[in-house]
Amino acid sequence: MGRTTRTRLAVALAALLVAQAGAWAQEITTTQDRALTQLQTKLAANPTSVKALRAVGLKLYELGRFQDSRPVLEQAQRLAPKDGIVALYSGMAAEQVKDFPAAKAAYTKYLEVGKTKKVRNQISARLVAMAKEELKEQARQAVANEQALRGAQVPGTTVAVLPFRCSCADTALLPLERGMADLVVSDLSRSSAIRVLERDRMQAIADEIRLAQTAQVDAGTAARAGKLIAAGRILNGQILQSAGQQRMDLAGAVVNTNSSNVESNPAAQGTIDALFDLEKAFVLNVFQQLGVVLTVAERQQFETRRVPSLQAFLAYSRGLMAEDAGRLDDAVRFFESARSLDPGFSQALVRAQSAAAARTGAAVTSATVTQGLRNSAEGQVVAAANRGSTNDVTLNLTLNNVVGDVNPTTTNTVQNNTNQSGGNNNTAPTNRDAASEKTSTDQPAQRVGQLTIVIKKP
Amino acid sequence: MKQILAPLALIAAAAGPLAAQGLGETSVITGPQYVNYKIGTGTGQKTVTQLSVPIAFIFPLTERFSFDISTSYADTRVSSAGVESSKISGLTDTQLRANLGLFDNTAVFTLGANIATGMYKVPDAQQEAAGQIGSDFLLYPVSSMGSGNALTGGVAVARTLGEWNLGFGGSFRYSSPFDAYQVQNDVLRFEPGSESRFRMGLDRSIGDGRISLGGTYSMFTDDKADSTTFATGARTMGQAAIYMPTSMGEWTLTAWDLYRAEGQVIGSTSPWENISNVNLAVGFSVGSVYVQPSAEGRFWMRDGEKAGMVGSGGMRLRFDVAGLSVNPSVTYSQGNVYPAGSVTSIDVSGLRASLLIRLR
Numbered sequence: 001m002g003r004t005t006r007t008r009l010a011v012a013l014a015a016l017l018v019a020q021a022g023a024w025a026q027e028i029t030t031t032q033d034r035a036l037t038q039l040q041t042k043l044a045a046n047p048t049s050v051k052a053l054r055a056v057g058l059k060l061y062e063l064g065r066f067q068d069s070r071p072v073l074e075q076a077q078r079l080a081p082k083d084g085i086v087a088l089y090s091g092m093a094a095e096q097v098k099d100f101p102a103a104k105a106a107y108t109k110y111l112e113v114g115k116t117k118k119v120r121n122q123i124s125a126r127l128v129a130m131a132k133e134e135l136k137e138q139a140r141q142a143v144a145n146e147q148a149l150r151g152a153q154v155p156g157t158t159v160a161v162l163p164f165r166c167s168c169a170d171t172a173l174l175p176l177e178r179g180m181a182d183l184v185v186s187d188l189s190r191s192s193a194i195r196v197l198e199r200d201r202m203q204a205i206a207d208e209i210r211l212a213q214t215a216q217v218d219a220g221t222a223a224r225a226g227k228l229i230a231a232g233r234i235l236n237g238q239i240l241q242s243a244g245q246q247r248m249d250l251a252g253a254v255v256n257t258n259s260s261n262v263e264s265n266p267a268a269q270g271t272i273d274a275l276f277d278l279e280k281a282f283v284l285n286v287f288q289q290l291g292v293v294l295t296v297a298e299r300q301q302f303e304t305r306r307v308p309s310l311q312a313f314l315a316y317s318r319g320l321m322a323e324d325a326g327r328l329d330d331a332v333r334f335f336e337s338a339r340s341l342d343p344g345f346s347q348a349l350v351r352a353q354s355a356a357a358a359r360t361g362a363a364v365t366s367a368t369v370t371q372g373l374r375n376s377a378e379g380q381v382v383a384a385a386n387r388g389s390t391n392d393v394t395l396n397l398t399l400n401n402v403v404g405d406v407n408p409t410t411t412n413t414v415q416n417n418t419n420q421s422g423g424n425n426n427t428a429p430t431n432r433d434a435a436s437e438k439t440s441t442d443q444p445a446q447r448v449g450q451l452t453i454v455i456k457k458p
Numbered sequence: 459m460k461q462i463l464a465p466l467a468l469i470a471a472a473a474g475p476l477a478a479q480g481l482g483e484t485s486v487i488t489g490p491q492y493v494n495y496k497i498g499t500g501t502g503q504k505t506v507t508q509l510s511v512p513i514a515f516i517f518p519l520t521e522r523f524s525f526d527i528s529t530s531y532a533d534t535r536v537s538s539a540g541v542e543s544s545k546i547s548g549l550t551d552t553q554l555r556a557n558l559g560l561f562d563n564t565a566v567f568t569l570g571a572n573i574a575t576g577m578y579k580v581p582d583a584q585q586e587a588a589g590q591i592g593s594d595f596l597l598y599p600v601s602s603m604g605s606g607n608a609l610t611g612g613v614a615v616a617r618t619l620g621e622w623n624l625g626f627g628g629s630f631r632y633s634s635p636f637d638a639y640q641v642q643n644d645v646l647r648f649e650p651g652s653e654s655r656f657r658m659g660l661d662r663s664i665g666d667g668r669i670s671l672g673g674t675y676s677m678f679t680d681d682k683a684d685s686t687t688f689a690t691g692a693r694t695m696g697q698a699a700i701y702m703p704t705s706m707g708e709w710t711l712t713a714w715d716l717y718r719a720e721g722q723v724i725g726s727t728s729p730w731e732n733i734s735n736v737n738l739a740v741g742f743s744v745g746s747v748y749v750q751p752s753a754e755g756r757f758w759m760r761d762g763e764k765a766g767m768v769g770s771g772g773m774r775l776r777f778d779v780a781g782l783s784v785n786p787s788v789t790y791s792q793g794n795v796y797p798a799g800s801v802t803s804i805d806v807s808g809l810r811a812s813l814l815i816r817l818r
Contacts, residue, residue, distance in 0.1 A: 038521075117666040118703060375703065377663045389521060391563050395616045398623040398661055398670075399566055402614035405657045405674050406629035407568040409553035410528035411514040413599070414487050428695060428714040428735065433592035433602035434650040434681055435638040438688055440723045441589020444497050444506075444596050444766070445797035445804050 035059060035388030042390055050080040051390040058385035061089050066096040077106070084114035085378045088123070092366060100134035116379070119372040122364045128354055129361025135201055139208035142228040149227050153258055159290070160197040160231035161185050162222060163206055164250075169243035172314070173272070176239055178203075178324060179317025180250075180279065184237065186347075187283040190302050193292045197231055203324050205229045219255045219262050226257030233257065235266075235286065246271040250282040254289060264289035276307040312342035319351060328359035405430060485516040491599040495808040497795065501539045506590050508534040510599040522559040527552065529575065532600035534587040544586035551576040551604055565615045568629070576604030579640045588639075594716060595733055595758045595766055595795070596808070605650065606636030614657070625659040635682075651679035651690060667702035683724060691719035691730065707742035729761030739774075748776040752789075760798065768793030768806060785814040 036059050043052040053076035060069035073090040080086060091106030107123050107130075114120050142149070164180045166173060181199050188196045205228050209221075217225075217236050226234035237252040251267045266285040270278030280302075287294060294302060308316070319334030335352035338345055373379030380393035404412040408430040416427055436442040490511045497504045514528035533547035555570040580588045580603070591598040612629025635649035654677050661670035674695040680687045699712040716733045739752035751773050758766035772789030789810040794803035 115663060115666075375701065375708070376666055377668070391521070394661070394663075395564065395618060395623050398625040398659055399564070399614055399616040401659050401661075401670070401672065402616065402625040402627040402657050403557060403566050403568050403612075405659075405672070406612040406614060406627040406655050407555060407570045407610045409514075409526065409555050409570060410512050410530055410550075411487075411516060411526040411553070411555065414489050414512045414514045414528065428697060428716060429594045429597060429601065431601065431605075432594075432690075432693065434605065434633075434690070435648050436589040436592030436602070437690070437728075438648070438681055438683055438723050439585075439589060439639070440725075440728075441586060442592030442594070443798065444495070444590065444593050444806065445795045445800075 035386065036063065038388040039385070039390065048079065049390070050076050050083065050086075053079070054083065054086050054381070055385035055388075055390045057086070057093075058089055058382055059388070061093055062386055066093045069093045070097070077109075081109070082113045084110055084116075085381050088114060088119065088369070088378075089382075091123070092369065095130065098137055100130060100137060103130060104134070114378070116373055116376040119369055119376075119378070122360075122369060122372050125357045125361035126364040127361065128357040129359075129364070132200070132204075132358060135204035136208070138201075139204040139228070142205065143208050146224075146228065152227070154227070154230050154232045156232035156256065156258070157193065158195045158197065158231045159188060159233045159235065160202045160226055160229050161188070161199065161235045162202060162217065162225060162237065164237040164239050165217070166239040166241075168239060168241040169245075170241060173239070173241060175314060175317035175321050177317075178320035179313055180237065180239060182317075182320060183276075183279055183313075184235070184283055184286070187280070187302065187305070188286065190298050191287065191292050191294055192298070194290065197229055202229055207324070219253065220260055222253070222255040223257045223260035226255065231257060233263070233290070237282075241272065246273065248272050248275065248278060250278060252282070252286065254286070273310070275310055275313070306344065308338070308342045308345040308348070312338040312345050312348065315341055316345065316348050316351070319348070319355070323351075323355055323358075328355050328362065331355040332359060485518075486513070487516070488513045489812060489814050491810065491812040493598055493808065493810045495596055495791075495806060497806050498804045503539060505537045505540075506534065506587070506596075506598075507537075508532060508591060508598045508600065512599070522563060523557070525554065525556040527554050529553070530600050532591075532603065534591055534598070534600075534603075536587045536590055544584060546577060546580065546584040546587040546603055548577050548603070549575055550600055550602065551606075564617065565613065566627075568610075568612045568614065570610040572605065572608040572610070572633075574604060574607045574636060576602070578604050579637045579645055580604075581640050582642070585639055594718070594731075595756065596768075596806070604636065604638075606633050606648070608633040608650075612655075622660055622662045626657065628654070628656045630654055638683075647684055649682040651681045653678050664700075664702070667700065669700045670698070672697040686724070688722040688724070691721035691728065693718050707740040710737075710739045710741070712737045731758065731760040731765065733758050741774075746777060750774040750776075754789075754791075756793075758795070760796075764796055764803075765798075766793065766795035766803075766806070768808070770808075770810075772810070782815050785812075787812050787814075 036056070039052065039056045039059055043049065043056050046052055053072055057069045057073035057076055060072065070090070070093045073086055073093060076083065076086045077090055087106050087109040091103045091110060094103035094106055104127065107127055110123055111120055114123070161181050161184050164177045166177045168174060168176070185196055185199045188194065202225070205225055209225060209228070222234050222236045226232070234255045234257055235252050236255060237250060240249040240251065241247070247269065248271060249267065249269050252265065253262045254264045254266065255261070256263050266282060266289045268278050268282035268285055270281065315334050315338035319331045319338060322330035322334055332352055332355045335348050335355060338348035339352060342348070370382070373382055377394045380397070384391055384393045412430070413427065433442065488511060490509070492509050494505065494507045497506065510530050510532040512528065512530040514526055516524065516526045518524040529552040530550045531548070532550060534545070535542055536544040552573045552575045553570060554573065555568060558567045559565070560567060577584070577588065588603050592601050608631055610629055610631040612627055614625060614627030616623060616625040631653040633650040633652065635647055637645045638648040639646040655674060657672065657674045659670065659672040661668060675692065677692040678690045680689050682688070694717045695714060697714045699710065702709045713734070713736045715735070718731050720730045721728045733756065735754065735756045737752060737754040739750050741748060741750035743749070752771070754770040754772070756768045768791050770789050770791040772787060774785065774787035776783060776785045778784070791806070791808035791810070793806050795806050796803050
């Protein structure tokens with residue numbers, strides 16, 4: 001065969017394959033559309049049928065029509081609040097369109113009523129990962145709607161803490177930017193007179209407005225961040241440490257976000273070795289400047305709080321940095337290291353577990369959930385909807401098993417042997433072979449030889 | 459070795475039609491199997507080999523009505539001390555079945571026909587191969603090369619009872635006479651008795667898993683071989699299965715027990731017998747390959763005496779290649795059987811292989 005002929009043949013073959021691929025794609029699309037039409041016809045005939053609503057919602061989700069699937073699934077959820085699969089797909093559809101509050105509510109419902117343990121575990125982890133995505137989305141939304149926030153007055157008792165700036169000669173101390181903010185937020189939260197916003201929420205805003213890239217956070221920038229997070233006051237802190245010196249200073253500015261004015265400048269001096277005493281003095285100074293008086297109980301709680309070792313706290317701070325940067329593997333490692341350096345450091349354990357869950361949750365997708373549902377009763381419901389059926393699949397399986405046994409055919413045997421979930425090509429004998437049974441030729445221990453059948457004819 | 463490789467190559471070739479699966483609403487399924495049992499040792503060793511290629515077409519015409527057609531090609535050979543003594547090959551009977559869903563698909567009316575497209579008037583040289591595959595103990599994929607025209611009608615109903623699904627059903631099978639064997643110049647005309655069968659099944663979810671239980675009772679009117687009438691023993695079958703996915707893999711435990719009551723065979727009586735089977739499989743992923751090792755034990759009692767015992771170990775794999783799901787499996791069995799009335803056992807060893815290829 002000549003080279004030209006071979007080339008022509010190859011081109012013809014490629015064209016044939018492309019045409020065939022197109023035909024297959026069209027066939028799949030047609031089948032999918034037909035399944036949806038079947039389900040929609042059933043729903044039109046019985047608009048309050050939970051089975052029909054559920055199946056249409058699931059099918060729309062499978063077709064990637066997330067927004068369309070939501071009202072259908074939500075109606076199904078109203079009618080059948082204990083239907084786990086409806087809750088699960090409501091959550092997944094909501095998450096796809098970034099409606100995180102709705103997704104969170106639906107997922108929480110699934111954790112309550114869902115029946116597939118593997119998927120419940122996936123959703124628990126997904127909720128943790130989603131919380132971080134939700135913070136980012138909220139920050140994006142806040143920045144996008146910043147114009148509308150201008151002039152809005154926020155209560156002064158709501159306080160946020162920006163990540164600290166570390167002007168440290170010892171670069172090993174840099175992670176304290178996150179650790180110190182976390183510690184200050186934790187300590188300020190001991191007072192019931194003010195509402196302190198979570199560090200993670202503030203960090204999301206800081207990331208969104210790229211605060212880390214700003215050389216100096218002035219009062220205007222701090223006020224902007226405060227407005228975006230809906231805090232009346234914002235604490236902008238700094239850590240100062242000079243080369244070769246043990247001395248460490250904490251300096252801050254409390255900015256009123258409504259007026260963009262610096263209201264006070266809390267500060268404290270100490271040494272690296274006594275970092276937690278330094279932080280405590282700084283926080284007390286902040287309380288004082290804010291005019292907050294701790295109750296006796298709050299003061300006692302504040303004074304008797306347990307502090308970790310400095311090394312453990314540095315590891316913990318590195319964990320926060322890694323977590324903020326989305327490096328969850330590193331975050332888990334650092335938090336676990338903090339925990340092993342100071343076994344009593346319970347916050348490190350909490351963070352390690354949370355980061356591990358976020359890491360697991362980040363890997364949860366529609367595909368992994370579908371995989372998790374495989375072989376489960378809930379998975380059968382989804383598979384039926386994808387085929388365009390609203391049948392109660394588990395009942396169908398029961399029925400098919402009975403039918404397969406009262407009227408068995410080779411079809412049952414082949415279906416069982418080729419069962420995707422494993423199958424068993426050694427199933428129980430469903431039929432007798434009357435002729436071999438009567439002639440005893442079915443006996444395996446019978447010796448080889450001529451079969452002799454003696455029949456007395458009348 | 460050549461004897462094993464040749465059938466395996468045929469299995470692989472026969473798996474090809476699976477590519478047709480998924481065309482429109484019709485399913486085409488096949489699951490070729492190769493089985494080889496060596497019974498006895500030394501010069502008295504008997505080897506029974508079967509290659510079967512079943513094929514089933516399923517037509518779900520509407521959500522309520524479906525029908526399926528199925529048949530098999532089977533090649534069975536019996537050899538003694540390496541010399542082939544009996545061989546039968548060809549198509550088996552064809553089965554047509556229609557299922558009609560009733561009452562929102564919570565009941566099914568089923569009607570089936572067994573069409574005699576298999577092997578009949580089996581000549582002397584093929585009789586041993588045709589008969590050996592009927593064993594309820596060793597279980598060949600194709601257990602009969604032909605059982606005559608027959609009609610089966612039945613109903614099945616399923617209901618939910620709390621957390622349980624309950625299903626029950628019954629059927630009646632009428633079989634017409636057929637020419638089973640040709641012994642020298644005489645044809646043995648055989649007329650199986652009618653069968654009435656009752657089935658009850660229960661299943662429910664347990665956590666992420668599922669448990670199912672079932673029982674079947676079959677009773678028969680008398681069989682006839684030419685003009686001689688025989689009573690056959692009723693069959694009672696119990697089945698149980700538990701599927702449980704865990705962090706240590708997906709576990710499946712299945713068990714069945716078949717009790718065949720006392721009956722008659724040509725020339726004598728057949729005592730009651732009981733066959734029990736337990737299978738444990740665990741499936742897990744190793745990289746992109748799903749691995750499912752399994753272990754199985756089967757025990758045979760005849761008239762209160764040991765009649766046989768077989769232990770098996772198997773491995774099933776599942777992996778994807780070029781958009782196809784490939785599922786090879788292999789099982790090795792070792793055990794013994796006791797000839798009727800003997801206390802001396804005969805060794806049995808077996809190999810079972812299958813290869814399934816399907817569109818994902």
